[in-house]
Amino acid sequence: AQTVTQSQPEMSVQEAETVTLSCTYDTSESDYYLFWYKQPPSRQMILVIRQEAYKQQNATENRFSVNFQKAAKSFSLKISDSQLGDAAMYFCAYTPGTASKLTFGTGTRLQVTL
Amino acid sequence: EAEVAQSPRYKITEKSQAVAFWCDPISGHATLYWYRQILGQGPELLVQFQDESVVDDSQLPKDRFSAERLKGVDSTLKIQPAELGDSAMYLCASSRGVAGGNEQFFGPGTRLTVL
Numbered sequence A: 001a002q003t004v005t006q007s008q009p010e011m012s013v014q015e016a017e018t019v020t021l022s023c024t025y026d027t028s029e030s031d032y033y034l035f036w037y038k039q040p041p042s043r044q045m046i047l048v049i050r051q052e053a054y055k056q057q058n059a060t061e062n063r064f065s066v067n068f069q070k071a072a073k074s075f076s077l078k079i080s081d082s083q084l085g086d087a088a089m090y091f092c093a094y095t096p097g098t099a100s101k102l103t104f105g106t107g108t109r110l111q112v113t114l
Numbered sequence B: 001e002a003e004v005a006q007s008p009r010y011k012i013t014e015k016s017q018a019v020a021f022w023c024d025p026i027s028g029h030a031t032l033y034w035y036r037q038i039l040g041q042g043p044e045l046l047v048q049f050q051d052e053s054v055v056d057d058s059q060l061p062k063d064r065f066s067a068e069r070l071k072g073v074d075s076t077l078k079i080q081p082a083e084l085g086d087s088a089m090y091l092c093a094s095s096r097g098v099a100g101g102n103e104q105f106f107g108p109g110t111r112l113t114v115l
Helices: none
Strands: A003-005 A010-014 A019-021 A024-026 A032-039 A046-052 A064-069 A074-079 A088-096 A108-113 B005-007 B010-013 B019-024 B031-037 B044-050 B053-056 B065-068 B075-079 B088-095 B110-114
Touching: A003 A088, A010 A019, A019 A108, A024 A074, A032 A064, A046 A064, A046 A074, A074 A088, B005 B088, B010 B019, B019 B088, B019 B110, B031 B075, B044 B065, B044 B075, B075 B088
Parallel strands: A010 A108, B010 B110
Antiparallel strands: A003 A024, A019 A074, A032 A046, A032 A088, A064 A074, A088 A108, B005 B019, B019 B075, B031 B044, B031 B088, B044 B053, B065 B075, B088 B110
């Protein structure tokens, strides 16, 4: 069975600084996708970034980028130039290539301070 | 911008009562998901529909939970009878297809409290 582990329950970053959230996963599949979802307080969950396992190049979306280490089964999220609006729960998630069911980690709560 | 709609946003009920949640996915999205998110944890899939057919309900407690998507559009999740351990956020999501990598769009959720 696939598992997703987020070992940082809470993180804090100052505005304009950079923070990295960690995620590891376990799977025997060769074709899969990895995601970071953001869940702001009292608002719906939204997709931040997606990585296809067969792509060696790390995905980037504006201030958000990932460090995908396939051999180590590691998938960390880097947020650059942090903003107050980045404060939220961040979930790492996995789907196999053949199905869209998401398996989530337990989340990391990110605080952004002035 | 199209969004997934859910109602009610909040529901308080007593143990042994019946509750129902409603979800309207983004138009054109064939796949619909119901997740349960217990406080402090990540969401877990309860049931997945492709059009009106159930694709995965392996984690749905079928003795008390039921879900339907009769016309392949909106969906209802029911709990009868509710138990204290059912207190959680119930999230609905939709996507265009069932293949891995499809972005899922989430609704605001229904927060259930069972007393």
